[in-house]
Amino acid sequence: MTEGIRSGRRRKSVIALALLAAAAAWMIWLAHAYRGMASGMLNQMRYGTMAENRNLGFCISYWLKFMQQLSYDPKSRMWTFDGVREAELDDFQRGQLAFHRGRFADAVTLLDRAVAQEGESEERLFWLGMALMREAEAENCLAGLRAPDAPTGLTGHAAHEHGLFCTLPLTRYHQKQDLSRRAAQVWTRLLDQYAPDDDLYRWLLNFSLMTVHEFPAGVPARYRINTPFIDAFYGERARAMRAKYPWLHFTDRARELGIENFGAGRGLAVEDFDRDGDLDVVTTGKDFSVHYYRNDGGRFTDVTAGSGLAGLMQPFTISQADYDNDGWIDLLVALPYDHPVLLRNRGNGTFEDVTASSGLLAGLPEGGLAASWVMTWADVDNDGDLDLFISNWAFRMPLVKGIMARPRMDSTLFINDGHGHFHNGNAEFGLHDLLHDKYFIGSTFGDYDGDGFPDLFLSSPLRGTSVLLHNEGGRRFVPSDAFTRTEPAFTSAFLDVDHDGRLDLFQAGFGDAHTSVTQAVFGKHRKDYATNHSTILLQGADGRFTAHDEFFGGGDMPMGTMGTGFGDLNNDGCYDFYLGTGNPEPWFILPNLMYVGVMEGGRCTGRMDNVSMLEGFGNVQKGHGVVFFDFDGDGRQDVFSALGGMWPSDRWVSQLFVNESDVRNEWIKIRLRGRRTNYYGVGARIEVRARSASGRPIVRFATISQGTGFGSAPLLAHIGLADAVTVDGVEVFWPASGCRHTYAAPLHRESLLDEAECQKERALR
Numbered sequence: 001m002t003e004g005i006r007s008g009r010r011r012k013s014v015i016a017l018a019l020l021a022a023a024a025a026w027m028i029w030l031a032h033a034y035r036g037m038a039s040g041m042l043n044q045m046r047y048g049t050m051a052e053n054r055n056l057g058f059c060i061s062y063w064l065k066f067m068q069q070l071s072y073d074p075k076s077r078m079w080t081f082d083g084v085r086e087a088e089l090d091d092f093q094r095g096q097l098a099f100h101r102g103r104f105a106d107a108v109t110l111l112d113r114a115v116a117q118e119g120e121s122e123e124r125l126f127w128l129g130m131a132l133m134r135e136a137e138a139e140n141c142l143a144g145l146r147a148p149d150a151p152t153g154l155t156g157h158a159a160h161e162h163g164l165f166c167t168l169p170l171t172r173y174h175q176k177q178d179l180s181r182r183a184a185q186v187w188t189r190l191l192d193q194y195a196p197d198d199d200l201y202r203w204l205l206n207f208s209l210m211t212v213h214e215f216p217a218g219v220p221a222r223y224r225i226n227t228p229f230i231d232a233f234y235g236e237r238a239r240a241m242r243a244k245y246p247w248l249h250f251t252d253r254a255r256e257l258g259i260e261n262f263g264a265g266r267g268l269a270v271e272d273f274d275r276d277g278d279l280d281v282v283t284t285g286k287d288f289s290v291h292y293y294r295n296d297g298g299r300f301t302d303v304t305a306g307s308g309l310a311g312l313m314q315p316f317t318i319s320q321a322d323y324d325n326d327g328w329i330d331l332l333v334a335l336p337y338d339h340p341v342l343l344r345n346r347g348n349g350t351f352e353d354v355t356a357s358s359g360l361l362a363g364l365p366e367g368g369l370a371a372s373w374v375m376t377w378a379d380v381d382n383d384g385d386l387d388l389f390i391s392n393w394a395f396r397m398p399l400v401k402g403i404m405a406r407p408r409m410d411s412t413l414f415i416n417d418g419h420g421h422f423h424n425g426n427a428e429f430g431l432h433d434l435l436h437d438k439y440f441i442g443s444t445f446g447d448y449d450g451d452g453f454p455d456l457f458l459s460s461p462l463r464g465t466s467v468l469l470h471n472e473g474g475r476r477f478v479p480s481d482a483f484t485r486t487e488p489a490f491t492s493a494f495l496d497v498d499h500d501g502r503l504d505l506f507q508a509g510f511g512d513a514h515t516s517v518t519q520a521v522f523g524k525h526r527k528d529y530a531t532n533h534s535t536i537l538l539q540g541a542d543g544r545f546t547a548h549d550e551f552f553g554g555g556d557m558p559m560g561t562m563g564t565g566f567g568d569l570n571n572d573g574c575y576d577f578y579l580g581t582g583n584p585e586p587w588f589i590l591p592n593l594m595y596v597g598v599m600e601g602g603r604c605t606g607r608m609d610n611v612s613m614l615e616g617f618g619n620v621q622k623g624h625g626v627v628f629f630d631f632d633g634d635g636r637q638d639v640f641s642a643l644g645g646m647w648p649s650d651r652w653v654s655q656l657f658v659n660e661s662d663v664r665n666e667w668i669k670i671r672l673r674g675r676r677t678n679y680y681g682v683g684a685r686i687e688v689r690a691r692s693a694s695g696r697p698i699v700r701f702a703t704i705s706q707g708t709g710f711g712s713a714p715l716l717a718h719i720g721l722a723d724a725v726t727v728d729g730v731e732v733f734w735p736a737s738g739c740r741h742t743y744a745a746p747l748h749r750e751s752l753l754d755e756a757e758c759q760k761e762r763a764l765r
Contacts, residue, residue, distance in 0.1 A: 036395030036437030043464035047486045052515055052531050059512035063584050066100055066647070068402045072337075078288060078313045079337045079403060081648075092118065096127055099586070102649040104135035108179075122194040129186035130586055133208060134649065136179035140211070141166040145653045168591045168618035169233040173213040184208040191223055199518045200587060207589060207620075228556060229521045233591075238613045245596065247570070247662040250615040250639070254656040258300040259293050261285055261654040265582070265644025266563075267318035268625025269712040271329045274349060279629050279714055282331060283642050283654065288314045290333060294349075298632040308351040312341055318625075319712045321377040321386050323358075324420045325679045329715075332388070334372035337403060339364055340390060344420070359422040360388075360414060368407035374491060374709030378445035378454040378683050380429070381415065381474035382736045386678050388414040388422065389456060391440040411435045411443070411458070413477075430476040431469075439465070442709055446494025447471075447683065448482070448503045449543055452735050454683050455480070459489035461510040463530070468505075468545075482544045485537065487530040490562050491708040496701040497536050497551075497575055497606045501687070503703065504606075505537040505545055508561040508579065513588040516559035516581075520590060532558035534579055536606055552577070552595055553610030559590050563710035567628025567637045569596060571665035571720030573700045574604035578639055580623025580710070584646040591618035592641070602696060602722070619643065621652040627711040630718060631656075635667050635748065637718060642711075666690075666724045669750035670717040670732075672704060677736040677755055680704065680715040685733040688745075690724035698724050721747065734758055 045053055071083030081101055086094055095110030111128040118124070144165055165172055174180050187205035195201060206225045209215045215234075216224050231237045254260040263285045273280045278295035285291035285304070290312040293300040304310050309331070317334045324330070328345035335341060342358050343351035355361060364370060371393040377386045394410045412435070415425035426432045442459035449455070453471040460466050468483035488510040497504045511519075511532035518524045519532055534552055537545035549555045563580035570576075574597030581590050594617035595608035612618040622645030628637045636659035643652040668688065672681025681704045690698040700719050707713035721727070729742040734755045741758030745751040 034396055034398055034437075036439065037397055040395060040439055040460070040462040040465055043486075044462050044488075047463040047530070049525075049529060051518075051525070052511075052529055055512045055514040056531075058514065059583075059585055063646075064400065064404065068400060068404050069097070070403055076313070077311070090114065090118070092124055092127070095131065099127065099131050099134070100647045100649050102647070102651065104131055104138055104649070107131035108135055122190060125186050125190050125194075129183050129190070129204065132179050132183035132186065133204070133589075134586070136174060136176070136183065136208075136211065137166060139176050139179065140174040142652070144172075166620055167616050168210075168620065169238065169613055170210050170213075174211045177212045180208050180211045188220065188223070199522050199524075200514055203517045203521050204587065204589065225521065227521065227523050229523065232556070232610065233613045233618065241609065241611055241614060244609070245611055245614060248596075248611065248614055249660045249662070250617075250657040251660055252616060252655050253658045254654055257298070257656060257658075258302070259640075259654070259656055261291060261293075261642070263291075263642075263644050263651055263654070264288050264314075265622060265642040265650070265652065265654070266624040267315045267334070267710060267712075268563075268627055268640065268642045269318040269320045269331065270627045270629045270640065271320045271714045273320075273329050273345060275328070275347075278633070279631055279716075281640060282309070282318055282320075283625065283640075284315055284318075284644070290315055290318065295631060303349065307349060308343065308353070316372065317374055317710050317712070319375040319377070319706065320715075321388075321682065321706075322679045323377075323386050323388070323416065325385055327679055329680075332375050334370075334375055334390070336371050336373065336393075337369055339370040339409075340372050340375065354420065358420055359417075362422075363412060363424050364409050365407035368409065369403070370409045373441040374443050376443045376445055376706065376709070378456075379678050379736060380413070380445075380454055380456075380471060382453060383416075383418075384674075384676050384678060384736045385416040385418055386682060387416045387425070389443050389445070390414070391443040391458060393439050393441070394435070395437045395439050411438065411440050413456075428476075430478065434467070434469075434479070442489060442491040442508070444492050444494055444705075444708070445683065446503045446505075446703065446705065447685070447735070448494060448505075448539060450502075450685075452738060454735075457483070457492055457494070457505060459492045459507060461488045461490060463488045466507070482539075483537070485545070485547055487533060487535075490560075491564050491710060493564075493566070493708045494703065494705065495566065495575060496703070498538060498604055499573065499699060499701050501701055502539040502541075504539050506564070506566070506577075506708070507535055507537060507547075508564045508708070509534040509558060510562075511558075511560035513560070513583060513585040513590075516583075516588065516590055520557040520559040526555060526558060529558075532560055534558070534561050534564070534577075538606065548606060551606045552593075552608055556610060557593060557612075559593075560588065561593075562622075563624035563626050563642070564708045565626030565628050565639065565641075565711045565713070566707070567639070567713075568667075568718065568720040569628075569637060569639075569659060570661060570663050571635070571667040572597070572599050572604075572722045573698070573720040574599050576628075577608065578617070578626045578628075578641065580626050580641065582622040582624045582645050586647075586649065588622070589620050591620050592623040593618070599722070602692075602698070615657070616655075617657075619655070622646075622650050625711040627707065627713050628718075629714055630669075632658075634659075636661065636663050640711075666721045666747045668719055668721065668727065668730075668745055668747055670702070670719065670730065670745065671715075671750060671752045672732065673752055673754040673756075674734065674736070675755040675759060676739075677734040681732075681734065681755070682706075682715060683735050685735075686717055686719070687731045688719055688721065689728040689731075690721045690747075691726055691728060692723045693725045698722055716750075732758070
């Protein structure tokens with residue numbers, strides 16, 4: 001009997017050891033077969049806190065669940081939810097599906113029925129609360145923005161101004177209030193019965209009651225929020241910002257000016273595509289396709305039909321560049337469910353698809369997809385034509401299906417051979433191992449060490465994965481230890497924030513909804529969590545980058561950021577930023593953030609004031625493509641914000657913030673004409689030397705670049721000069737020729753500076 005027991009125990013031990021060995025072998029195989037994913041997850045666990053990793057895991061699992069339900073519809077040429085077999089779903093699942101399709105009323109009906117028939121649960125109540133909130137927005141905010149005569153009683157332009165709807169602080173409230181009140185009851189129930197300490201539920205309860213003008217008094221005292229976040233939008237701090245910035249005035253005039261674009265948001269490109277002197281806009285439309293808006297002297301006309309851009313479905317980002325040096329700006333559109341599309345500008349208002357003939361499909365796996373995100377251009381080898389980097393989500397994942405199981409293309413450096421053709425330069429430039437099976441989103445070029453060759457920064461939403469690559473003389477890229485930050489990031493850009501002649505780096509912090517609410521709304525873990533911190537990294541004299549999270553409003557509102565734009569709203573020369581807080585999670589209901597650069601003693605400090613509570617900037621819809629540009633030529637930069645997100649349910653109306661501020665500061669605009677350098681001088685460095693009436697020197701530095709990715713800005717330097725009364729000179733460094741020349745450029749005007757003058761001067765020496 002005893003021997004039998006011992007024998008049984010030995011067998012169980014052997015079986016247990018065999019199972020452990022098998023599990024270990026499976027883990028080793030998994031780490032080898034899915035090396036990119038394994039290394040990314042390892043970095044995330046290594047650098048992230050337990051709470052951050054848990055919250056990110058929740059976000060990713062949600063996103064994967066619904067991504068895998070997408071299937072290709074050949075009729076619409078899109079990936080949609082139409083292939084889901086609804087007959088096999090219960091009411092709860094059908095309610096979630098209806099929600100993601102944007103059919104919120106159907107979602108409410110189905111989820112109500114699921115709760116009634118299957119019983120109450122935290123998950124069912126949560127989705128019911130979300131459906132009620134979104135239907136309330138659709139019936140009130142969206143209906144008010146889109147209707148010819150809004151149900152608010154407002155008429156004309158005011159009826160369609162975003163500053164009055166779904167923007168913190170709310171100043172117009174829901175007319176149909178039952179849905180928001182029901183949502184508030186659901187959030188209260190979740191807090192009372194399931195998770196009394198859940199920050200997200202508390203925030204959604206407070207926000208729901210804001211929409212019906214019952215905040216704060218109508219919020220149960222035990223769940224009422226009274227934090228610096230609330231003070232920033234509704235309290236003393238909001239009043240202080242209004243008093244400090246009385247000159248700031250913007251009006252959303254998108255509908256009035258013909259560019260109100262109800263769609264998926266995301267990609268946006270601004271340039272003078274027809275060379276008539278006005279900046280045009282290309283963005284995504286209501287049918288998830290590309291739309292081209294021509295600027296006709298300050299008003300816009302949709303000229304998509306017949307332009308060659310119709311039918312490009314589900315773009316993420318849109319980038320512009322003159323890849324063939326013919327003087328006409330071309331377009332590159334990232335279709336992450338397929339492959340990027342390069343469109344050559346014919347110069348007659350139309351574009352032609354040259355993707356295949358250009359070589360950009362080289363390396364695309366058969367039956368696969370590129371999964372492309374941000375695309376950025378530079379002349380990496382200084383041969384006079386623009387090369388291209390496309391960041392892709394390349395790493396493979398186990399146990400996934402549908403679109404997530406398709407093979408993907410690595411992020412790729414495409415070298416321009418001239419004559420409109422590219423080749424894959426990953427191996428040639430030493431990038432193959434670094435990019436293979438990895439996940440990058442942001443990419444930006446900038447010559448941070450001033451050696452004449454553009455360097456490359458790649459950002460990733462996985463911690464410890466972003467990397468700065470130094471360009472070794474146009475021959476190869478090597479990782480640089482000048483950047484050591486491990487925080488997750490989305491988009492990025494090189495720019496000289498403090499105008500000391502050295503390029504600094506902007507990095508948009510990435511994070512999920514739960515962590516963002518905990519940090520931004522409740523002020524918890526701001527220092528403990530490294531997630532969400534959009535930051536400026538100043539480059540020191542030693543060439544190393546030091547992070548200054550505190551520059552953004554003192555680091556008061558760290559939250560996930562996707563699309564970002566920057567410019568100069570008051571022409572003082574200090575950079576201002578608008579952060580688009582997009583996210584695939586439907587419960588990411590947080591304001592987009594506007595920051596105005598602070599000047600002290602005539603110097604740009606790098607610090608910025610949070611003015612998101614002013615002028616309708618704090619829209620809670622998903623923000624992605626953002627571009628600062630002077631669309632009407634009055635010398636004041638306006639802001640276009642493409643709103644909308646991942647799912648059909650995220651569609652929203654875009655915004656055009658027209659700058660009507662009382663701006664007295666001076667400015668100049670600089671267009672470049674390259675000869676040996678690429679046509680528009682991408683990568684060229686500009687130094688402006690001016691003087692104030694008292695003789696105080698004013699120095700500003702700029703680089704011709706495209707911004708941050710989702711919002712592709714014009715290749716035009718708009719440079720604020722504060723109280724300058726004269727410009728002493730504008731020096732341009734042309735990287736391909738190595739030529740440096742000082743030009744005359746008057747205030748209050750756009751000047752075209754030609755590299756030929758620099759070459760002529762050099763020849764005469």
